[in-house]
Amino acid sequence: MSTNINYGDTAWILISTALVMLMTAPGLAFFYGGLVRRKNVLSTMMQSFFLLCMISIQWILFGYSLAFGPDIGGFIGNLSWIGLKGVGMLPNPDYAASIPHQLFMVYQMMFAVITPALITGAFAERIKFSTFVVFSLLWATLVYDPVAHWVWGMGGWLRTMGALDFAGGTVVHVSSGISALVFALMIGKRKGYPDNVIPPHNMTFTLLGASLLWFGWFGFNAGSALGANELAVSAFIATNTAAAAAALTWIIIEWIIAGKPTVLGGATGAVAGLVAITPSAGFVTPISAIFIGILVGLVCYTSVVVIKQKFKYDDSLDAFGVHGVGGTLGALLTGLFAQKIVNAAGNNGLLFGNPSQLKIQFIGVIATIGYSVTVTYILLKILDKIMGLRVEEKDEMMGLDNTQHKESAYTLID
């Protein structure tokens, strides 16, 4: 066994892996599950839970090789690490020099799991489960794996260009958020939307889920330091600070505009803050994190409350409004607020004398959006022809728990 392994680092990344796992189920499952109606809560939670199972296997078999394997033209990894061939306990210094290569692999697995799960917010309460399964597997393989390679893979073109994405702002949030918008537009609105308000059935679930996401996000961001070190501490603080600032911002805007501070506003604001700080968590000071939190609170509030209402698309649980918009803003703000004093391996942003970083960040976002939109659109066109995207109207009215899973979440008596 290599003497380069640092067991403090290894312990921290093991814990971080479990923390990121927690974000998908129960974190996202409860966050989204509370937001839907009683008749759809199980189907919504099942989507997150099922992805944890399916992508775990996809990643071992070929996903990790496509994302992190030896480079093909800067675009994708090759298949030489298929089934984890050659991915052992020796560290891979290209990715993480002080922990076993397999630990880096499984840590990244949890990112691959949560990304398609984020999209489920866009098609909640009307998706056919079988179509969801096929779409998610294809999306993870054809969108997530290549984009992860561009940004994080050795030889990936955005990594080579110097794009900064500490924990996955573009890879995770921009890619899933923009794909969510495409999905929402193509599957169409839920029956009754937007004329009849479709209220969340259990806000306590939503707050529990949002808080679990916040907790898990320490693994997501501070874990991305890939070591138990000063950088992890810095990312941890930036993460917490941005979440708090964004939640406060959202609550205050609501209080002023709508008259009352709401739980859902606080929960949504916190998630928006976590999304926005993701790409910059390891590059910014706590004071910059406050600014990032405030900005994303303002922008995501506008996108969810104003823009969505105006254009009347049914991004049911705001996967685009929070992750797409917040992720894009976060990636660009990284190009403003990044500082080499925080992380020597990073770069300075526009505010610290390096305007070209913003340009690189911009290219990264545009490429991710363009690629994700195109592939998602083609996938959905094909699946719509072969399988159909949404359930029958009657099934939608009866609820997906009953019609897709033959179960009900709550009993009335007994």
Added chain:
Amino acid sequence: MKYVIAIIQAYRLEEVKQELYKAEVNLLTVSEVLGHGRQKGVTEYYRGIKENGNLLKKIKLEIAVNENFVKPTIDAIIKGARTGETGDGKIFILDLNECVRIRTGETGNVAIG
């Protein structure tokens, strides 16, 4: 005055509500109930174990109406709730002796509307 009680498929509630609004019947009490008719409920599976005769989730509507609104109310419920399949439900119409509006103490026809 009549008291209309209807048991309908839970998923038809939205449609029935819309039809009732169209008929200008705006007074409505809704509860979630369990029950079954001649088919004796549904079969569900839990961890592979088959359970027969489970009670079905239904919605109970209760509407107090003056005589001239009885037919529009029943028509609206049927229009919204009928799918043509078993389990569409039933409507019961009862005579209503008295009605009191708590706020004002008014009684009879005035109190319903």
